[in-house]
Amino acid sequence: MDFERLRRNWENLGRADPMWAILTDEESKGGGWDEDAFFATGREFVEWLAAWLGRHRIDAPRGAALDFGCGIGRLTQALAPHFEHVTGVDVSAPMIDRAREVNRHGDRVDYVCNTRPDLSIFLDASFDFALTAIVLQHMRVDYQLAYLREFLRVLRPGGVLVFQVAVGELRPGAAPTAPAEEPPDEAHMEIHCLEPADVRAALRAAGGRILLEEPDRWAGEHWASAHYAVLRG
Numbered sequence: 411m412d413f414e415r416l417r418r419n420w421e422n423l424g425r426a427d428p429m430w431a432i433l434t435d436e437e438s439k440g441g442g443w444d445e446d447a448f449f450a451t452g453r454e455f456v457e458w459l460a461a462w463l464g465r466h467r468i469d470a471p472r473g474a475a476l477d478f479g480c481g482i483g484r485l486t487q488a489l490a491p492h493f494e495h496v497t498g499v500d501v502s503a504p505m506i507d508r509a510r511e512v513n514r515h516g517d518r519v520d521y522v523c524n525t526r527p528d529l530s531i532f533l534d535a536s537f538d539f540a541l542t543a544i545v546l547q548h549m550r551v552d553y554q555l556a557y558l559r560e561f562l563r564v565l566r567p568g569g570v571l572v573f574q575v576a577v578g579e580l581r582p583g584a585a586p587t588a589p590a591e592e593p594p595d596e597a598h599m600e601i602h603c604l605e606p607a608d609v610r611a612a613l614r615a616a617g618g619r620i621l622l623e624e625p626d627r628w629a630g631e632h633w634a635s636a637h638y639a640v641l642r643g
């Protein structure tokens with residue numbers, strides 16, 4: 411799926427059923443998500459993240475944070491108490507509109523719509539922390555690797571990047587989600603796996619040092635996924 415089609419897809423998904431497009435499960439389809447329960451999952455993730463980094467004595471600077479592919483702000487809102495400022499960026503205007511409507515942290519959080527396959531809207535070294543989860547896996551590998559380089563460019567030296575990607579083949583018996591001849595018209599149905607060697611090479615070339623590489627803790631997915639924590643050197 412090329413970038414323009416990816417963008418249009420997320421626009422449509424963000425307009426039609428944003429919470430289900432973000433956390434897809436059958437029961438929540440058709441506006442079935444309770445908003446409080448939805449945002450509680452974001453706080454749970456950020457608690458896990460803080461404990462994971464803490465366990466490994468990684469103390470990310472608490473200044474400016476970036477949440478890439480923020481959707482309606484599930485993780486952005488949960489990050490806000492931990493940082494001086496959080497910027498959520500998303501390619502889908504309806505997602506950003508909804509994120510602004512449900513923001514509970516005032517000026518501490520801002521949301522930006524970015525429809526480019528890069529982060530040129532942000533200056534070099536403008537963030538202390540960057541997070542992206544359940545975003546990169548839905549786009550082509552060349553876009554994913556380009557964004558990894560961009561995250562490191564916009565981080566200050568000493569800043570920390572945490573990201574999640576799909577890294578493995580589909581498990582036996584899993585539904586095929588990789589693009590078929592006629593790709594499904596829903597970006598969140600496509601899963602593009604990265605080769606860990608390519609991830610390491612991209613990060614190294616952009617000045618990043620991998621601190622942690624951990625298989626996904628979420629059970630029941632149809633593909634192998636991993637979280638990385640990276641120090642901007």
Ligand SMILES: C[S@@+](CC[C@H](N)C(=O)[O-])C[C@H]1O[C@@H](n2cnc3c(N)ncnc32)[C@H](O)[C@@H]1O
Binds near residue numbers: 502524542
């Ligand atoms: C599955 S949702 C995850 C949202 C959020 N990270 C969360 O965990 O709640 C994926 C989000 O990434 C956004 N997205 C996809 N491609 C993007 C891109 N190239 N740039 C910015 N946002 C993107 C989509 O619009 C969507 O809101």
